[in-house]
Amino acid sequence: MKIRTILTLVVLAIANAAISWWVGQQAYHWLPPQASAESKLVDELFSFLVTLGSFIFLCVTGAVLYTVAVHRVGRYDTSDGPPIEGNIPLEIVWTAIPIALVIWIAVYSQQIYEKMAVHGPMELVHLHNPIGIEAAYAAPMEAMSPPEEIEVHSRQWVWEFRYPGQDVTSTELHLPVDRRVKLALQTEDVIHGFYIPAFRLKQDIIPNKVIDFEFTPIREGKYRLRDSQYSGTYFAAMQTDVVVQSEADYQTWLAQAAKQTPVTAYNRAAAEYTRASEKRINAGWKTVPPAPAPIVNYAAEEGRA
Amino acid sequence: MTNVPIEAIANRTPQPLPGAPDNWKRFFTFSTDHKVIGIQYLVTSFTFFLVGGFFAMIIRGELVTPEADLVDRTIYNAMFTMHGTVMLFLWMFPSLVGLANYLVPLMIGARDMAFPRLNAIAFWMVPVAAILLMASFFAPGGPSQSGWWAYPPVSLQNPTGKLLNGQFLWLLAVAISGVSSIMGAVNFVTTIAKMRAPGMTLFRMPIYVWTVLSAQIIQLYGLPALTAGAVMLLMDLTFGTSFFDPAKGGNPVLYQHFFWFYSHPAVYVIILPIFGIFSEIFPVFARKPLFGYKIVAISSMTITFVSGIVWVHHMFASGTPPWMRIFFMFTTVFVAVPTGVKVFAWVATLWGGKLRLTTPMLFALGALIMFVFAGITGIMLATVPIDIHVNNTYFVVGHFHYVLFGTATMGMFAAIYHWFPKMTGRMYNEGLGQLHFWLTFVGTNLNFLPMHPLGLMGMPRRVASYDPEFAFWNVLASIGGFLLGMATLPFILNMVGSWVQGKKAPDNPWRAIGLEWMVSSPPPVENFEEIPVVVAEPYGYGKNEPLVAGDRAADLVTEPS
Numbered sequence: 001m002k003i004r005t006i007l008t009l010v011v012l013a014i015a016n017a018a019i020s021w022w023v024g025q026q027a028y029h030w031l032p033p034q035a036s037a038e039s040k041l042v043d044e045l046f047s048f049l050v051t052l053g054s055f056i057f058l059c060v061t062g063a064v065l066y067t068v069a070v071h072r073v074g075r076y077d078t079s080d081g082p083p084i085e086g087n088i089p090l091e092i093v094w095t096a097i098p099i100a101l102v103i104w105i106a107v108y109s110q111q112i113y114e115k116m117a118v119h120g121p122m123e124l125v126h127l128h129n130p131i132g133i134e135a136a137y138a139a140p141m142e143a144m145s146p147p148e149e150i151e152v153h154s155r156q157w158v159w160e161f162r163y164p165g166q167d168v169t170s171t172e173l174h175l176p177v178d179r180r181v182k183l184a185l186q187t188e189d190v191i192h193g194f195y196i197p198a199f200r201l202k203q204d205i206i207p208n209k210v211i212d213f214e215f216t217p218i219r220e221g222k223y224r225l226r227d228s229q230y231s232g233t234y235f236a237a238m239q240t241d242v243v244v245q246s247e248a249d250y251q252t253w254l255a256q257a258a259k260q261t262p263v264t265a266y267n268r269a270a271a272e273y274t275r276a277s278e279k280r281i282n283a284g285w286k287t288v289p290p291a292p293a294p295i296v297n298y299a300a301e302e303g304r305a
Numbered sequence: 306m307t308n309v310p311i312e313a314i315a316n317r318t319p320q321p322l323p324g325a326p327d328n329w330k331r332f333f334t335f336s337t338d339h340k341v342i343g344i345q346y347l348v349t350s351f352t353f354f355l356v357g358g359f360f361a362m363i364i365r366g367e368l369v370t371p372e373a374d375l376v377d378r379t380i381y382n383a384m385f386t387m388h389g390t391v392m393l394f395l396w397m398f399p400s401l402v403g404l405a406n407y408l409v410p411l412m413i414g415a416r417d418m419a420f421p422r423l424n425a426i427a428f429w430m431v432p433v434a435a436i437l438l439m440a441s442f443f444a445p446g447g448p449s450q451s452g453w454w455a456y457p458p459v460s461l462q463n464p465t466g467k468l469l470n471g472q473f474l475w476l477l478a479v480a481i482s483g484v485s486s487i488m489g490a491v492n493f494v495t496t497i498a499k500m501r502a503p504g505m506t507l508f509r510m511p512i513y514v515w516t517v518l519s520a521q522i523i524q525l526y527g528l529p530a531l532t533a534g535a536v537m538l539l540m541d542l543t544f545g546t547s548f549f550d551p552a553k554g555g556n557p558v559l560y561q562h563f564f565w566f567y568s569h570p571a572v573y574v575i576i577l578p579i580f581g582i583f584s585e586i587f588p589v590f591a592r593k594p595l596f597g598y599k600i601v602a603i604s605s606m607t608i609t610f611v612s613g614i615v616w617v618h619h620m621f622a623s624g625t626p627p628w629m630r631i632f633f634m635f636t637t638v639f640v641a642v643p644t645g646v647k648v649f650a651w652v653a654t655l656w657g658g659k660l661r662l663t664t665p666m667l668f669a670l671g672a673l674i675m676f677v678f679a680g681i682t683g684i685m686l687a688t689v690p691i692d693i694h695v696n697n698t699y700f701v702v703g704h705f706h707y708v709l710f711g712t713a714t715m716g717m718f719a720a721i722y723h724w725f726p727k728m729t730g731r732m733y734n735e736g737l738g739q740l741h742f743w744l745t746f747v748g749t750n751l752n753f754l755p756m757h758p759l760g761l762m763g764m765p766r767r768v769a770s771y772d773p774e775f776a777f778w779n780v781l782a783s784i785g786g787f788l789l790g791m792a793t794l795p796f797i798l799n800m801v802g803s804w805v806q807g808k809k810a811p812d813n814p815w816r817a818i819g820l821e822w823m824v825s826s827p828p829p830v831e832n833f834e835e836i837p838v839v840v841a842e843p844y845g846y847g848k849n850e851p852l853v854a855g856d857r858a859a860d861l862v863t864e865p866s
Contacts, residue, residue, distance in 0.1 A: 030761045042690045049691065053681035060677045063652050064670065073592070073659035078816065080847030081593035081658040090653075091597050091646070098645040102638040102684070109688035110631055116690060190458045191557060193622065193697060197763020200694040206558060206624040207458060207551035224772065228622070228697045228765050230452050232459050233378050236768035276377075284377025285447030286464045 016058050024051030035223055035244060036199035037216040038116045043200070045112045049105065117214065147180035147214060154185070154192040154205055155291045156231060157238040157269035168257045171265040172300035173225055173242045175217045176250040185211040188291070193228030196242055204229050217244040233287040234269035240300050257298040265299035335429065337421035338830060339410050342428050344728060346403025347721070349431060353395035354714075356439075358790055360388035365752075365786035368779045373770040381769040382450035383442075383471070389453030390438065390475065393571075394482045397713060399431050401578050402489050404720055405517045407728060409493065411821035412511050414502025414839065416831045419495040423488050430485035434478040441474035449475035452767060454564055455535075457549040457557045461542055468543060476539040483532035490524035493517055502820070504839035504854070511819060511843045512601055516581030519605040520574045523612060527567035527574075534563030558624045565616035573612040576708065577605055579716035580647055583669050586723055587651050589817045590666040591658030594844040597650045604643035611640050621689055622696040630689045637687035644680060648673070663815075664738030668719035671746045675711030679704055682757065697767075700760025706753040710789075715745065718796070725800070726814045730826045731807030737799040744792035751785030818845055818852055 027043075027050040034040050073079075150173070151162040161170045175181055185194055187205040194213065195202040198221075203213050227238035245253065269290040276282065331341055332348070363384050367375040376384070406424065410417055418424045441448040448471040451460035460472055497518045501510070510518075538560060540546040547553035549560040588595045595601060617625060617633035651673060660666070682704040685691050695701060718741070725733050755778035760766075764775045771779070813822040820837060821828070837853040845852065 030758055032763055042694055045688065045690050046685070046694075049681075049685050049688070053684070057677055057681055060648060060652060061674055064655060064674060067652075067655050067657070068660060068662070068670065071591075071656075071658055071660050073661050077659065079592070079659060081591060083594055083845070083847035084596065084653075084657075085594045085844075086597040086600070087653075091600050091650075094649045095600070095642065095646055098642045102641050105684065105688060106635045106638045109634060109690055113627075113631065113689045190462070191456060191623075193765075195697075195763070195765065197694070200690075202622045202693050202696055204623045209624065211624070224763070226763065226765050230456070230459065230697075230767045232462065233382060233450070235382075236373065236378070236765075236770045239772075272378075282377075284379035285383070285450070286445075287379050288462050288464045 012062075016055055016062070019058065020051050020054035023054040024048065027051075031200075032198045032223075033219060033221070034198075035196075035217055035219040035221060036201065037218050039198065039200040041112045041115055045109060048108070052101070052105070147182040148176055149182045149184065150175075151184045152186065152194060152205075153188065154194070154227070154238075155188040156190065156288060157227070157234040157290055158265075158267050158294055159225060159227075159238065159240045160294045160296065163254060166254045166258050168254055168298065169262070169294070169296040170257060170298040170300075171267075171294060171296050172240055172298060174250060174253050175242065175244050176247050177217050177220050177244050179247065180214060180216050183213045185213055190231050191229050192231050192238070193226075195226045195228035196223055197226070198223040198242075202228050220244050220246060234272065234290060237268040237272065253298075260297045262295045262297055263299055264293050265296050267293035335425050337417070337425050339406050339418045339421070339424060340728070340828060340832075342424055343403045343405075343407025345428055346399050346406060346431070349435070350396050350398075350400035350403060353391050353435060354400070355793065357388050357391035357396055358793065360384045360391065362786060362790050364388060365783040367769060368771070369783045371771050371773045371776055371779075378769045379447060379450060382452075382767070383448045385767055386449050386452050386475075387438070390449075390479075392709070393453065394479065395431070395435050395438070397575050397709065398482070398486060398571075400717055401520075401575060402427075402486070404582075404717070404724075405493060405521075405578060406489075408724065408821060409496060409514055409517055410500070411824070411828060411832055412514050412819060413497065413500060413505055414820050414833060414837050415496065415500040416833060416836075418492050419500055420492050423492055427485045427488040427492070430481050430488075434482040434485070437474050437478040437481070441471040441478075444469055444471045444474055446470050454561075454568075455479075455538065456564075457538060457541065457555075457560050458551055460538060461550055463542065472542055473539065476535050476542065480532055480535045480539070483528050483535065486524055487528050487532070490521040490528070493521040494525065497521075502833075502836050502839055508599060508602065509839055509842050510602075511581075512584035512595060512598070512605070513578065513581035515602045516577040516584075516605050519609040520577040522609050523570045523574050523577075526613065527570045530563050531567035531571075534560055534567075537563075558620075561620050561623055562616070565619045569616040569619060570612040572705075572708065573608055575713050577608060579672070579713050580605065582716050582720045582723075583651055583673060584647075585819070586665050586669045586719055587654045588844045588846055589723075589815050590661045590663060591655050592661075592846050593654055593658040594846050594848070595650065596653035597646075598842065598844065601647055601650050604646045607643040608640065611636065611643070615640060618687055618692070621692045634687055634689050638684060640687075641680065641684055648677060648680070663722075664733070664735060664742060665719045665723035667739065667742045668715050668722065668745075671742065672712045672715035672719060675707050675715065675749065679707035679712060682707070694763075695760045697765055698760035699756040699764045699766055702766045703753050703756030703760060706756070707749075711749050711753065715749070718742075718745070721800075723815070724821075725803070726810030727821060727826050727828070729804050729807070730810050731803050732810045732814065733803040733807060734799050737795045737802075741792060741795045741799065744788060744795070748785050748788035748792050752782050752789055753785070755779070755782045755785070819843065820853070823853070 024047045027047045031043055034043060149164065151164060153160040153162065159171060161173050185203060185205045187207050191207065192205045193202060194205055199215055201215055203211060205211060221244055223242045225240050225242045227235055231238065267290065270293045273290050332345055336342060363376065367373065367381050373381065445467045446465035449455065451472060455475065463470055463472065497514060537548040541548055541550050541555065547555040549555045549557050551557055584595055584601060615633060615637045617629055618637045621630050686695065686701065686704060722733055722738055759775055759778045762775065764771055810826045812824065812826050824832060839852065840854050841850050841852050
């Protein structure tokens with residue numbers, strides 16, 4: 001190969017790497033705010049994969065577009081191209097490179113996953129992280145207080161949260177900031193998915209099982225909890241707010257909620273179902289009726305007015 | 306094993322129904338001619354492509370606004386369920402089987418498939434499944450509304466309580482379609498193994514034949530799992546068994562394993578023949594041999610093997626223990642290796658060639674670029690931490706539409722244009738073809754690219770209503786969706802118009818090398834008067850060597866200088 005060709009390739013590779021790095025940095029902006037310790041880890045991995053992916057995408061499309069632009073044939077040119085059938089060293093190299101890349105990606109992802117330590121189904125809770133892998137929650141908290149335990153009850157199509165220590169029930173999930181939270185996920189009917197995009201966390205809730213799910217909120221604010229596993233007619237309406245508060249605010253909220261007399265919470269699915277059944281003409285097909293609206297100490301703001 | 310007494314098979318009984326080979330009525334008969342069956346499959350499946358596309362436009366219409374205001378939620382849920390079902394079971398699979406039916410015997414130098422009657426039966430089961438699916442719109446409670454995965458317990462909730470319901474008909478249709486595909490797979494594998502012309506060794510087969518073989522082997526090992534899963538679910542739904550019903554002690558996650566054990570490899574059943582199409586089209590319009598023929602052939606078989614051990618990546622967020630998540634992450638990313646090898650081989654084939662941007666070439670190039678994009682998002686989805694965030698969001702929807710529309714459907718269009726002159730004996734209209742390409746390419750990206758940011762922001766799939774923050778990208782996607790709907794019009798006009806009054810096509814309009822281009826357009830009923838003897842590897846562009854023994858062949862591959 002000529003020196004000039006090599007130089008051109010090197011310059012192109014550097015330019016591509018620079019563009020890809022920039023795209024990888026942009027990737028952070030495509031995601032919701034980082035509201036949990038786990039979200040930082042996931043975003044780091046995502047940015048890395050976007051950088052790598054951009055580099056490969058630009059290489060391949062660049063080569064294709066270049067050859068399409070340069071190696072076009074005249075209308076009446078019926079000659080053939082050079083009969084090159086392959087190149088063994090090149091083929092070995094381009095098999096080895098993807099192998100190395102995917103192993104790198106998978107090992108890196110596994111490390112991130114173990115740092116997240118979200119537990120999940122069938123995981124032994126007392127299982128320790130392998131030595132040398134620092135857990136995500138170790139950083140924000142020096143002194144480990146026991147995780148806050150909350151029960152999550154899902155049914156068609158409403159979320160209900162129980163705080164067993166304080167005897168509080170709510171349709172809005174309140175969480176203390178910078179403290180490990182341990183949820184016990186359960187469903188009373190079909191499979192639902194517990195998904196908080198700002199936390200980058202998701203777990204299907206399987207009937208007849210209680211699934212432990214752990215994470216650490218690190219940013220105060222209001223986020224959305226959505227059902228992520230299709231659960232029937234009013235699936236899209238099965239959402240609620242997640243409120244992450246300082247420890248003091250959280251304790252105040254718990255104490256106040258415990259004093260409230262239980263009220264029937266607004267439930268979008270039930271409200272829509274009632275409205276539809278009052279109409280004389282049904283515009284849809286027959287559906288599974290929503291579960292009765294939950295009676296809780298604290299009802300989410302949505303639809304309260 | 307390449308040579309069997311073909312005469313014994315070829316000189317078989319006449320067709321059950323009489324009809325001249327150029328009589329259009331033969332397409333409405335129980336014909337056993339693989340070419341007739343191929344076109345029957347293609348036309349039937351394209352009809353359902355339009356039906357599935359219509360459902361998609363209702364979905365995109367609903368999603369223009371955040372509220373569920375265009376149709377009732379039950380109707381929306383039925384729409385996405387039927388859109389997925391129709392597009393996969395009535396468009397993607399049958400269209401690919403149709404193309405393979407038409408091409409494989411011609412490409413390997415056979416007079417028909419190994420089991421012509423089985424072939425016809427397999428085809429006629431498709432309209433039966435289709436009618437059942439469409440009839441479910443009139444069933445009590447409407448058609449199935451549990452998504453194309455039909456996960457229990459949602460799919461077992463039968464609000465009408467009637468024995469005959471949409472889910473019942475859906476399961477019946479899927480089971481019938483599964484049996485039909487298994488019949489097809491038996492036929493293809495046997496045909497490719499036993500009916501190749503003399504001299505057509507395995508490493509002289511065109512890559513398209515290799516990919517069909519790889520794909521149909523997946524059908525053989527995978528489809529029984531899905532079909533059995535569907536039958537068990539049907540029994541839970543109708544006869545009160547408790548395989549998957551948690552209320553009676555069944556295990557709903559077991560169904561997910563049955564379902565994905567087939568339905569992930571199914572993606573490779575779809576994409577492998579599309580890779581085969583790329584491997585046929587690029588050499589023809591780059592006038593160069595396929596780069597690294599053997600490694601491309603072997604990589605198809607590697608995908609067949611690896612695709613059998615990746616299914617749990619669809620269940621990373623399900624009731625799946627961590628060790629399983631990690632194991633299946635490693636197997637899944639490995640799929641990128643044989644796939645990457647193919648992509649490099651195509652780029653190297655194009656490199657320095659004599660490129661001619663005909664409609665099939667444009668579609669193949671566009672599909673290749675969108676496939677690279679889909680592959681990159683696919684690797685992201687394979688990693689457990691990212692999948693946990695974007696699983697069941699629009700990121701996944703965007704990813705697989707780049708695969709199934711951007712790559713597979715665009716690749717099918719490339720194939721239809723490429724072999725249209727061979728199938729019909731007419732040339733298509735190049736201007737309309739190019740218009741179709743550009744509308745489709747722009748529409749695809751406009752429709753499916755915005756789904757990626759939506760998924761990253763956290764919009765779940767299958768929702769009829771969504772939070773207002775998602776509105777912007779949804780409007781863009783809907784505009785793209787309607788553009789794609791419009792994009793099919795020039796295609797239909799082109800196909801119908803050209804078939805009726807297009808310019809007569811020569812035997813080999815692309816100066817392509819391959820057995821199918823050595824017979825007349827359209828080919829005679831028995832394909833080859835004399836079975837050719839293959840003497841060379843495929844893709845001998847620029848090599849000036851004959852493909853088959855005898856003078857006739859040498860003339861065809863010699864360059865007119």
